[in-house]
Amino acid sequence: MEDSTKPIHCPPDETVASRLLRNGRYAGEYYKPFPPNHFAPKPGQQSLDIAIIGAGIAGLNAAVALVQSGHNVELKMFERSKFAHEIGAAIHMCPNATRILSYYEFDFEAARATQLHQSSLLDAHTLEILRIARTPDTVRLYGASYSLFHRVDLHQQLQKLATEPRPNTKYVAKINLSSEILDIDLDGTVILTSGERMKKDLIVVADGVRTKFAAKVVSDQISTGVSPTEKVVYRFLIPTERLLEDPRTRSLFEGEGFQANIARLDDRRLVWYPCRQGALQNFGFFVPGKIQGYEQEVWNIPVDRETFLKDCSPLHPILQAVCSKADDIKLFQLCMRKQPIPALTKGSVVLIGDAAHPMLPHQGQGGAMAVEDGAALGVLLSDLRSKKDVPRRLQLFQELRFNRVSAVQILSSVGQDEIHKVVKAAQPFFEGPVPTTVEGLNDYNYTPNILRDALELLRQDRKDSLAKQEQKGYASSRI
Structure with missing residues (x-):
């Protein structure tokens, strides 16, 4: 395999x-x-x-x-x-x-x-680029x-x-x-x-x-x-301007065009991409876990900030700096039909x-x-x-x-x-x-x-x- x-x-x-x-x-x-x-x-x-x-x-x-x-x-x-x-x-x-x-x-x-220009796969621990897929030819191809x-x-x-x-x-x-x-x-x-x-x-x-x-x-x-899977996802939005203002995080968000990114580390993935014509960055941080009381509520659950940042601790320091800017964090249980x-x-x-x-x-x-x-x-x-x-x-x-x-x-x-x-x-x-x-x-x-x-x-x-x-x-x- x-x-x-x-x-x-x-x-x-x-x-x-x-x-x-x-x-x-x-x-x-x-x-x-x-x-x-x-x-x-x-x-x-x-x-x-x-x-x-x-x-x-x-x-x-x-x-x-x-x-x-x-x-x-x-x-x-x-x-x-x-x-x-x-x-x-x-x-x-x-x-x-x-x-x-x-x-x-x-x-x-x-x-x-927001028109997507490229997507990247990164190592969430080292920030090494594992793959880049450019999409400027999407209209001609599809x-x-x-x-x-x-x-x-x-x-x-x-x-x-x-x-x-x-x-x-x-x-x-x-x-x-x-x-x-x-x-x-x-x-x-x-x-x-x-x-x-x-x-x-x-x-x-x-x-x-x-x-x-x-x-x-x-x-x-x-x-x-x-049924609930073994994964939950933290969702949050951060204004792109805030990320560009910080020297620690600027390099991930500057440059021409808009891109989507996946930073993976073992069983965790941090995904982000822009919306609202690039003014906002949308984040999803996928981690192992299940929400207690699944039958009652599975979406939009407010999250304790300390718990969230603790889950972010294995990430590269730059990615941790990005996540530290999240204000309104919500937790979602990932569910699927068998x-x-x-x-x-x-x-x-x-x-x-x-x-x-x-x-x-x-x-x-x-x-x-x-x-x-x-x-x-x-x-x-x-x-x-x-x-x-x-x-x-x-x-x-x-x-x-x-x-x-x-x-x-x-x-x-x-x-x-x-x-x-x-x-x-x-x-x-x-x-x-x-x-x-x-x-x-x-x-x-x-x-x-x-x-x-x-x-x-x-x-x-x-x-x-x-x-x-x-x-x-x-x-x-x-x-």
């Missing part, structure tokens, strides 16, 4: 031209942008009444996509207190997600997006940028995009906080705590990692709950985001998969001629998304330098070998254009359906 403590061997850098030639899917039509409103409702299209449970990144992005595909969307909350409280600080939006946001005319400037956001900024802009009128859309999404949801049924019924029952054509469950409703879709024998669930949809219910595939943060793909889910659903439910077609469209969603999100869920349980630990578990969800190099993982994560993949799947399904009808008609004429 590979020794994960050794520096990672990376293949020599390829030119952009050679990468494009090596995999023709990167070039040409596959990444050609769709014109605005390409999936907007067409004459004669059937609109659906859709309830989305949850208004986090997954729920809001699904609302954006479904509204632009011509559907009447209402976002509802399981608990009113859960609205507009994105937990954590910053978040990655990798090329597979930003190309989707770009299509839906997301305002990157208003969301204060057709989209690599952006970093403060979660609140991303959430606010998605909410604006979902709820404000836009050209060529019949509806805007409505956020309903007046009643809380008690239960749902597979026939599309939403049951409120008031006793009121509402019938919808589709229920999109996006209620997060501690979902209450995902169990409706899978059998009782399969757990949709999450295995991917076998179904993402059943009846008139579909699961997306963390409710469908909760992920650890090691690949930076949790938010991106939520964005992909919403986009896929929007495309597959576009140009709908009859409500009778909805079950088939949901089957296509299962076909398109299941292997993809299951694979990424498993790969996300470890760092990019530890993929050898999960190759066996991930293999059933790959047609070929599981990628194990940094380049291979990036290609797998960033390459898919879900908008185009969903459209191609929908078109192929229509062709197959027409061919079957013609064959059936020909057979009947021969009788």
Whole structure:
């Protein structure tokens, strides 16, 4: 087995031209942008009444996509207190997600997006650089940028995009906080705590990692709950200016461009990257441990400063100096689902985001998969001629998304330098070998254009359906 403590061997850098030639899917039509409103409702299209449970990144992005595909969307909350409280600080939006946001005319400037230029792996004890990966060619390789956001900024802009009128859309999404949801049924019924029952054509469950409703879709024998891992993470933000003012820490944050960093030491990792156009640095310090009282609370727990600094003591003095500047430190228990669930949809219910595939943060793909889910659903439910077609469209969603999100869920349980630990578990969800190099993982994560993949799947399904009808008609004429 590979020794994960050794520096990672990376293949020599390829030119952009050679990468494009090596995999023709990167070039040409596959990444050609769709014109605005390409999936907007067409004459004669059937609109659906859709309830989305949850208004986090997954729920809001699904609302954006479904509204632009011509559907009447209402976002509802399981608990009113859960609205507009994105937990954590910053978040990655990798090329597979930003190309989707770009299509839906997301305002990157208003969301204060930070464009990632490179990432580095360091030895947290010596500060020796073990690997540098530069990302200036992301747009040419994958057709989209690599952006970093403060979660609140991303959430606010998605909410604006979902709820404000836009050209060529019949509806805007409505956020309903007046009643809380008690239960749902597979026939599309939403049951409120008031006793009121509402019938919808589709229920999109996006209620997060501690979902209450995902169990409706899978059998009782399969757990949709999450369990604590052996790791916790301290999260905090520090203004970049403060880090540049201190001669001890300046060298880690000066220079051109924005970069993400991982400093590893045995079973500890300090991760940091910028957000809010570089004005803030977001930190996550991963250490062994479990939070007592896990069942009651796992997020956003205030931390004793002494305890935090004690955990930082094995780090290089410069990294300790960085951590000493943290003011508002919160502790999070890392949780994971033991295995991917076998179904993402059943009846008139579909699961997306963390409710469908909760992920650890090691690949930076949790938010991106939520964005992909919403986009896929929007495309597959576009140009709908009859409500009778909805079950088939949901089957296509299962076909398109299941292997993809299951694979990424498993790969996300470890760092990019530890993929050898999960190759066996991930293999059933790959047609070929599981990628194990940094380049291979990036290609797998960033390459898919879900908008185009969903459209191609929908078109192929229509062709197959027409061919079957013609064959059936020909057979009947021969009788």
